[in-house]
Amino acid sequence: MSGLFEANRSQELIQKGRKAKDAATILAKTTTEQKNKALQIMAEQLMKEQTFILLENEKDIIAGEDNGMSDALLDRLKLNDKHLQDMADALVQLTKLNDPIGELLEEWERPNGLHISQIRVPLGIIGMIYEARPNVTVDASSLCIKTGNSVLLRGSSTAIHSNKAIVKVIQHALQLSELPVESVQLLEDTSRETASEMFRLNEYLDVLIPRGSAQLIQTVVQQATVPVLETGAGNCHIYIDETADPKMAIDIAVNAKTQRPSVCNACETVLVHKKWASKHLVQLCTALRDKDVHIHGDETVQQTGLDVIPANEEDWETEYLGLELAVKVVEDVEAAITHINQYGTKHSEAIISSSVENVEQFLNEVDAAAVYHNASTRFTDGFEFGFGAEIGISTQKLHARGPMGLNALTSTKYIIKGNGQLK
Amino acid sequence: MSGLFEANRSQELIQKGRKAKDAATILAKTTTEQKNKALQIMAEQLMKEQTFILLENEKDIIAGEDNGMSDALLDRLKLNDKHLQDMADALVQLTKLNDPIGELLEEWERPNGLHISQIRVPLGIIGMIYEARPNVTVDASSLCIKTGNSVLLRGSSTAIHSNKAIVKVIQHALQLSELPVESVQLLEDTSRETASEMFRLNEYLDVLIPRGSAQLIQTVVQQATVPVLETGAGNCHIYIDETADPKMAIDIAVNAKTQRPSVCNACETVLVHKKWASKHLVQLCTALRDKDVHIHGDETVQQTGLDVIPANEEDWETEYLGLELAVKVVEDVEAAITHINQYGTKHSEAIISSSVENVEQFLNEVDAAAVYHNASTRFTDGFEFGFGAEIGISTQKLHARGPMGLNALTSTKYIIKGNGQLK
Numbered sequence: 001m002s003g004l005f006e007a008n009r010s011q012e013l014i015q016k017g018r019k020a021k022d023a024a025t026i027l028a029k030t031t032t033e034q035k036n037k038a039l040q041i042m043a044e045q046l047m048k049e050q051t052f053i054l055l056e057n058e059k060d061i062i063a064g065e066d067n068g069m070s071d072a073l074l075d076r077l078k079l080n081d082k083h084l085q086d087m088a089d090a091l092v093q094l095t096k097l098n099d100p101i102g103e104l105l106e107e108w109e110r111p112n113g114l115h116i117s118q119i120r121v122p123l124g125i126i127g128m129i130y131e132a133r134p135n136v137t138v139d140a141s142s143l144c145i146k147t148g149n150s151v152l153l154r155g156s157s158t159a160i161h162s163n164k165a166i167v168k169v170i171q172h173a174l175q176l177s178e179l180p181v182e183s184v185q186l187l188e189d190t191s192r193e194t195a196s197e198m199f200r201l202n203e204y205l206d207v208l209i210p211r212g213s214a215q216l217i218q219t220v221v222q223q224a225t226v227p228v229l230e231t232g233a234g235n236c237h238i239y240i241d242e243t244a245d246p247k248m249a250i251d252i253a254v255n256a257k258t259q260r261p262s263v264c265n266a267c268e269t270v271l272v273h274k275k276w277a278s279k280h281l282v283q284l285c286t287a288l289r290d291k292d293v294h295i296h297g298d299e300t301v302q303q304t305g306l307d308v309i310p311a312n313e314e315d316w317e318t319e320y321l322g323l324e325l326a327v328k329v330v331e332d333v334e335a336a337i338t339h340i341n342q343y344g345t346k347h348s349e350a351i352i353s354s355s356v357e358n359v360e361q362f363l364n365e366v367d368a369a370a371v372y373h374n375a376s377t378r379f380t381d382g383f384e385f386g387f388g389a390e391i392g393i394s395t396q397k398l399h400a401r402g403p404m405g406l407n408a409l410t411s412t413k414y415i416i417k418g419n420g421q422l423k
Numbered sequence: 424m425s426g427l428f429e430a431n432r433s434q435e436l437i438q439k440g441r442k443a444k445d446a447a448t449i450l451a452k453t454t455t456e457q458k459n460k461a462l463q464i465m466a467e468q469l470m471k472e473q474t475f476i477l478l479e480n481e482k483d484i485i486a487g488e489d490n491g492m493s494d495a496l497l498d499r500l501k502l503n504d505k506h507l508q509d510m511a512d513a514l515v516q517l518t519k520l521n522d523p524i525g526e527l528l529e530e531w532e533r534p535n536g537l538h539i540s541q542i543r544v545p546l547g548i549i550g551m552i553y554e555a556r557p558n559v560t561v562d563a564s565s566l567c568i569k570t571g572n573s574v575l576l577r578g579s580s581t582a583i584h585s586n587k588a589i590v591k592v593i594q595h596a597l598q599l600s601e602l603p604v605e606s607v608q609l610l611e612d613t614s615r616e617t618a619s620e621m622f623r624l625n626e627y628l629d630v631l632i633p634r635g636s637a638q639l640i641q642t643v644v645q646q647a648t649v650p651v652l653e654t655g656a657g658n659c660h661i662y663i664d665e666t667a668d669p670k671m672a673i674d675i676a677v678n679a680k681t682q683r684p685s686v687c688n689a690c691e692t693v694l695v696h697k698k699w700a701s702k703h704l705v706q707l708c709t710a711l712r713d714k715d716v717h718i719h720g721d722e723t724v725q726q727t728g729l730d731v732i733p734a735n736e737e738d739w740e741t742e743y744l745g746l747e748l749a750v751k752v753v754e755d756v757e758a759a760i761t762h763i764n765q766y767g768t769k770h771s772e773a774i775i776s777s778s779v780e781n782v783e784q785f786l787n788e789v790d791a792a793a794v795y796h797n798a799s800t801r802f803t804d805g806f807e808f809g810f811g812a813e814i815g816i817s818t819q820k821l822h823a824r825g826p827m828g829l830n831a832l833t834s835t836k837y838i839i840k841g842n843g844q845l846k
Contacts, residue, residue: 025790028788028790029788110807121790123821124820207821221625221648225645227650227651227821230650245843248843251843259846363838367544369837370838371837373839373841374840375841376844378845380837385837386533396650397630397834398546398629398650398822401835401836402836402837411820411824412824413794414794414808414824415786416793416795417796417797418798420671420674421797421802422799423802
């Protein structure tokens with residue numbers, strides 16, 4: 001930490017960093033059975049201590065109400081019996097997934113007789129930064145335990161009572177499982193200064209995972225020197241090609257926009273081939289309007305005579321995260337690809353088409369984590385992909401791209417066996 | 424770029440960033456044959472234009488001499504006929520390696536009928552930051568072309584004439600190959616301010632690769648918001664276990680220290696089991712002294728009566744990068760592992776031993792990119808691993824760990840094919 005004296009640094013951060021490192025050393029050599037046992041006991045303890053957790057959660061809710069927190073945020077912060085049951089169920093599900101640690105990825109022999117193998121190992125110590133969603137405390141802790149990583153949690157000050165309670169219960173479960181209690185730690189100092197120090201704690205942290213608003217993620221990316229697994233915004237498109245089946249295209253567009261509008265894999269702009277538009281644009285827009293979607297349309301869309309807000313440059317860039325949608329008529333697949341590569345956030349992009357050639361071109365040339373043919377963008381999700389668990393969806397190109405399951409929480413190690421080889 | 428007005432930004436950087444993006448779009452869909460043809464023509468042009476390149480290089484050498492550049496740096500900066508021939512040969516070798524782009528990594532079908540596949544794609548645009556070694560200009564450009572990435576090069580001001588000349592020749596070769604000339608661009612403004620802007624050019628750059636001194640790499644890590652592929656220092660250890668074959672152990676220690684002391688995979692500390700030490704320590708130290716190695720030893724080593732500099736805490740942390748070596752006697756394999764995990768830089772670590780149990784423990788518990796049994800740490804290298812080419816050695820845990828060949832310059836993309844699936 002150049003420029004900072006030890007004395008000026010957060011002692012809580014340094015101490016927890018050191019303890020996390022010790023815990024990571026032990027976790028790295030913990031068997032799958034021990035890790036699964038710990039997850040099972042965590043599930044049991046969460047159920048056993050639900051009254052305690054809900055009472056502590058209530059303190060955050062009251063403080064939130066007093067401070068004028070919005071209903072949407074309060075809703076995310078609030079825990080109930082069912083939430084705790086769902087968390088416990090997820091922990092039990094996690095015990096059933098394959099443990100990636102120790103997996104042999106490749107092995108080969110060199111002409112000089114060296115035998116090289118590459119195996120999966122834990123990342124080490126993960127710094128998790130998130131907002132007022134106490135369920136992330138359980139999610140992140142359990143995924144890290146399963147992959148042999150220790151985790152330092154930095155949640156929101158508005159969820160501090162909930163997070164302290166949950167981490168206390170998790171740490172008790174770790175103790176009962178004979179795993180290091182410091183495998184999961186919460187930073188109780190939620191000041192911005194200490195968060196900034198955490199983002200630069202390269203001596204202890206191997207990776208940072210920010211989860212939350214675009215603003216939170218940008219803050220971490222801007223300030224961090226620790227490598228970041230960037231999860232991010234989704235300005236996702238559906239392109240309806242000339243040969244798209246009308247019913248399928250409309251169903252997918254409506255599904256991708258309305259099934260859950262607030263999430264990153266929801267559709268934000270529909271691009272329509274001009275020939276398809278001349279026959280089916282009104283029907284598409286009507287179906288969207290029937291689901292209360294406000295349409296921001298280009299000139300052609302405005303000419304339908306339907307209730308359309310004129311779209312401008314800003315609409316092509318906007319992630320509405322609500323019942324609003326931009327609609328634009330394009331010349332051809334080429335124009336659709338150009339638009340997407342210009343305005344998209346490289347998350348999830350779909351083409352609805354019956355043209356083998358256009359589909360191939362779209363899937364190859366669109367630069368995104370997930371590209372779809374004839375399906376809703378809403379499937380970009382660790383569970384829908386069959387990963388069983390998810391720590392987030394990566395929109396960067398390093399390490400992991402798209403839904404991140406357990407494998408994304410691992411690194412690799414080369415093991416080289418020789419019999420005296422010299423260079 | 425929050426807080427910076429467009430007008431204040433380096434126009435060269437923005438313009439070259441934009442052009443790199445356009446080039447990357449084309450490169451991503453370029454065939455293996457076209458890319459190999461471009462590499463072949465680059466090799467031919469480098470040979471054809473060697474007089475021009477060497478004359479321009481001479482300008483940098485004269486300026487370096489005038490500015491009192493050290494002989495070691497001048498040696499790295501200076502090009503001759505043989506260097507250019509080696510570069511051309513490496514380009515031809517590169518055409519023979521498999522193209523990773525388009526490789527199918529995994530595919531599976533979901534219960535709802537969605538067919539998911541994961542393929543390798545280029546990273547996109549790579550920012551390469553390096554010091555006064557003109558050969559990196561050719562290395563980085565060719566590896567990026569082979570993997571379908573465009574590259575923005577930022578070399579040292581002390582190599583500007585050499586780099587401009589080489590990039591001019593490369594761009595002419597790209598033109599002859601009918602690939603975008605802007606696939607390879609050099610930032611001619613070598614100011615620190617523009618470099619700092621480049622480290623934060625997230626709108627255009629997908630990844631930064633710093634190559635050079637520890638200081639250069641730290642500057643990039645500290646300032647960058649673009650994801651960094653961190654290559655780094657190597658404080659590598661050889662641990663000689665109780666049961667190590669004496670001749671093998673001594674040969675490996677001498678090789679790992681002296682075969683090329685200035686590189687990151689050279690050995691910096693030898694740890695010796697106390698029982699092995701009681702029989703062979705003098706022989707080990709004598710062999711090292713015979714190769715002009717200055718030994719920094721702990722108390723036991725000092726008691727050998729040989730010419731030994733007393734070692735202190737700092738020695739365990741030092742990457743000497745020269746004919747100096749720290750030697751320490753340890754209780755057992757456990758103590759060796761603890762020492763390495765405390766002082767090592769997670770690069771390359773070796774155990775010399777005949778104990779199956781101790782070898783297993785060492786290979787499992789030492790946290791490093793490459794762990795060796797009975798071989799020299801000097802083999803941590805893309806060519807020695809059989810990768811055929813290398814962009815550097817990663818000492819971080821994200822994306823790629825250890826020697827980075829062509830695969831490290833790729834990302835992945837999920838392709839999902841459906842028949843109207845809705846969520």
